[in-house]
Amino acid sequence: MRWLFLRFWLLFSAVPIAGLSSATHGQELVKSYGPDGASETLLLRSTTDIEVFGPVVDAFLATRPGLKIVYEQWGSNDLYELSRKECRDGASVADLVISSGVHQMVKLVNEACAAAYSSRQTAGLPEALRWRDELWGITREPAVIIYNRDLVPEEDVPRTRFDLLDLLRPAGSPYAGHVATYDIERSGLGYLFAFSDAREASTFGALQESFGRTQAVSTCCSADIIRNVAEGRYLLAYNVLGSYAQGYQAKDGRIGIVLPSDYTIVLSRALMIPKTSSQFERAAEFLDFLLSDTGMFALRKALLISPMLDAEDGSEAETLSSTALRPIGLSPALLVALDKLTRETFLRRWRSTFPAP
Template identity: 55%
Template structure:
């Protein structure tokens, strides 16, 4: 690996900046017992699942708060440190932050036959559980990029950027890892997996790639033609964007697979209800609803055409703690600002 690439691998092992505050709120059920779920998942995507749980638990009045991942982490950490009764359950795509919270003794332990049936990569210490299965994909505009020109691996994407830099200039988008905990997780995972990592980021810099905060914004940009390609976006958000001209590629060299992390805070007031929600989300009924919402994908080769060796599940484990090394934060953010320009509102 070249020195520049080695530097990038080291740089990516630190924590992101705080994000914006609470984004939206929804309520489910009309019971007398309040229950607060804080999550990074868009309300409209997960609405059928929470709505069904509310119907099965009519005594609950569920408040669902949608947050940016960094803001949710900071609030959850503050509640833990203060011993404050905040959320009854937390569901986040930035699982490195969830692992940190568990390691900091912020979680309540729970075990059931349902949770024990999860594979080891989707549960840790009976305090954190992965409830979804979502690949990180390359999304592209089907109207502007013919199928035979779509890069189907990181190697092919790198070759395309080198061959046609002006064609792709300002038209490649990915997450801003300073603003997105999920984007940071994917970048960190790439740094551990990809031999192309350093070269690919150099390629992004050469074509003035855009780094922005949010899945919806990135995918909308691809649908509108502002971007030709979005790198490392969650496939679930592409499926829910209802954009017929946005295609999806599972990278053939390897595809990262995320399971959103569910945690019951140790300060939760409704731990029993939180445990019921967890068990429900792992039932066949809820998994089917999550599949319809795009939050659960069948990753078998027969379903995806992707070789089993190309699947990279991001495990819920202490290994993710290295992604939150604060001592290298300033250096990474300086590098990131030099590599990408932030997307501007048209």
């Protein structure tokens, strides 16, 4: 019956699924935390949604009376370009930068844009989550497949990339035109996930071919993709940030989440203290807080350290074996993703799959 309903819905649905929202250029949102008459102000720029990271900022400020934090939310590509420009100009603006585009953050460190710092807290991080005492991974978030629980039959839910390929293989697949993923030209995170996929397994080429053949949708951004899966404009979405998906799922049970069991990419958002920061000590205190037990509890509560990657948490997303997890480490190896020729070649293939309208 659910399969018949799915076909009926696809036949008569009149809701458009393309051209939803364009990429936001520049600064997206700004919010101030702490007292207006604070004696010190810290400027934090981040790609993390304010509503997600705000409670973490509040938890830190509870330990620092008299400090104010101005939080600017940016898209990853714009944040990268702005940070590079301010580094070249020697501008003293941001005191902290946190980005999901960790390949871009490695590039900034490599261009001598970061201040060095070491403490007991940073030394406790695994080597893969710290580089040159100038860049630190502060979160742990999986790239997941999401689906609409009401419209996708249980037997169709893809548990691996091979399952997803099987769904898209038949001529006239009901999922044609109803699968979404990040636009990797507009999303630094989307590019990083796709590039990591291409290096991780042979399935990426087959997936890309299937996406092109079945007119999959590439769009920005996490919130848009998840909302449109919940509302049925898309049936499935690939490589979505699991922290945002789980946060949405807590409010809307129509979202289902799968950690692919063939392998699951794990992102750690990277934090950098710009070398031009005028509040280096406060920025370092914020970093140490995030790596402390209290800070990690706040990050877990915000789902930025995902419970899906730990013990069974009661959600439908099964716990994976450690061998299925593929963390993105902070290392010079990520610079390959930003090599001009490599990037252009990769994007050229992407455009052949998702041509511009």
